Every structure is written in C-alpha cells, then in structure tokens.
Amino acid sequence: IAGITQAPTSQILAAGRRMTLRCTQDMRHNAMYWYRQDLGLGLRLIHYSNTAGTTGKGEVPDGYSVSRANTDDFPLTLASAVPSQTSVYFCASSDSDRDEQFFGPGTRLTVL
Amino acid sequence: GQNIDQPTEMTATEGAIVQINCTYQTSGFNGLFWYQQHAGEAPTFLSYNVLDGLEEKGRFSSFLSRSKGYSYLLLKELQMKDSASYLCAVRDSNYQLIWGAGTKLIIKP
Numbered sequence: 001i002a003g004i005t006q007a008p009t010s011q012i013l014a015a016g017r018r019m020t021l022r023c024t025q026d027m028r029h030n031a032m033y034w035y036r037q038d039l040g041l042g043l044r045l046i047h048y049s050n051t052a053g054t055t056g057k058g059e060v061p062d063g064y065s066v067s068r069a070n071t072d073d074f075p076l077t078l079a080s081a082v083p084s085q086t087s088v089y090f091c092a093s094s095d096s097d098r099d100e101q102f103f104g105p106g107t108r109l110t111v112l
Numbered sequence: 113g114q115n116i117d118q119p120t121e122m123t124a125t126e127g128a129i130v131q132i133n134c135t136y137q138t139s140g141f142n143g144l145f146w147y148q149q150h151a152g153e154a155p156t157f158l159s160y161n162v163l164d165g166l167e168e169k170g171r172f173s174s175f176l177s178r179s180k181g182y183s184y185l186l187l188k189e190l191q192m193k194d195s196a197s198y199l200c201a202v203r204d205s206n207y208q209l210i211w212g213a214g215t216k217l218i219i220k221p
Contacts, residue, residue, distance in 0.1 A: 035211075042116060045209070090154060
C-alpha cells in the first residue's frame with residue numbers, strides 16, 4: 001500500500017526514557033519531515049531531510065534527533081523524554097521541498 | 113517573526129457556502145497551501161496557490177492576494193463530511209512550511 005506509515009500509533013512514556021518514533025514511506029520521495037501538533041498551535045517543524053544522507057533543523061529541534069540512512073526511513077529519537085514533548089507527531093514526505101507534503105497517520109505520545 | 117492567522121472556529125449550514133480566511137506575514141513567499149484535517153487524522157492536501165487569483169477544484173476554491181498577504185478557502189454545497197479543521201500554510205524563503213493553527217469548521221444540518 002503506497003503511502004507513509006508511522007509506529008507506534010500511540011505511546012505512554014516515563015520522563016527520562018529514550019524513544020524512537022518510526023516513519024517509513026514507499027513513494028520514493030526525496031524529502032521527509034517531522035512535525036509536532038499541539039492544541040491551539042499550528043504544526044511545527046522539528047527536523048527535515050531534503051534527501052537521503054542529509055538532515056536539517058526546523059523550528060523546534062531541541063531534544064530531538066533524526067537520521068536518514070536511506071530514502072524510505074526517517075526515524076525521530078527523543079534522547080531523554082520530558083513532559084513538554086507530549087504531543088501528536090506527524091511524519092510527512094514530498095517529492096521535493098517545492099511539492100505538496102503527504103502525511104503519515106501520526107503518533108500520539110504522552111510523557112509522564 | 114512569521115505569523116499565519118486564521119479564525120479558530122466557524123459554523124455553517126449543510127448545503128451553504130463558507131469562506132475561511134488566512135492572513136500571513138512570512139520571511140519570503142513561495143506558495144500557499146490549504147490542508148484538511150479530520151479529527152484524529154492526518155492532514156490531507158486540498159489546494160496550492162503561488163500566483164494571485166482563484167484556483168477552483170470541484171466544490172473547493174482557493175484565492176490568493178500576495179500584495180495583501182491574504183488567502184481564502186471557499187467551500188460550496190457544504191456536506192456533513194466537510195466538518196474538519198482547515199489548515200493554511202505558507203512556504204517561506206527557505207522552502208519550509210509555516211502553519212496556521214487551523215480553523216475548525218462545524219457543519220450543522
């Protein structure tokens with residue numbers, strides 16, 4: 001099935017724990033993105049990758065890291081989770097940074 | 113700073129027309145997007161404007177005025193399934209999307 005998958009769907013995490021959110025796309029898109037969505041705020045870009053092997057920081061990168069070892073996968077890691085990282089996380093991809101973005105179903109993360 | 117403004121919530125009647133406005137102030141402009149997001153789901157692409165004027169796609173139309181920093185999304189013949197949040201996003205000079213907080217549209221029978 002073409003599209004973007006994210007795992008897990010939801011997660012409750014103790015503060016201080018390490019967590020990796022997974023994102024895989026099969027559309028062979030070059031660009032991938034991680035956003036967080038909080039009530040009352042717009043989507044905020046955490047990190048992005050314009051092509052495999054490169055990554056960049058978005059608006060709110062602190063506390064998060066990413067890697068892009070290949071075209072399909074773009075995992076997001078929280079090294080030591082804090083309650084302010086409680087949010088819904090969306091992964092997205094596009095053919096280039098000049099094209100529309102397609103979104104995964106999201107991961108709902110709660111940090112206690 | 114960069115800013116995208118849109119109304120928090122709007123209510124409309126099934127079968128009617130509704131216009132959702134979006135104003136923006138960004139560092140550069142490389143296009144404006146509208147996305148639809150149903151509760152608990154991912155955003156999905158609706159429209160894209162880069163030049164001034166109206167883009168029509170079925171029941172949905174989107175308008176852009178770059179000189180005014182203004183766009184609107186027009187939804188005609190409203191259906192109950194149109195109840196959703198509508199997100200306005202501007203692509204800035206770095207080709208990153210800056211997102212508004214979204215407009216929650218409630219459709220009443």
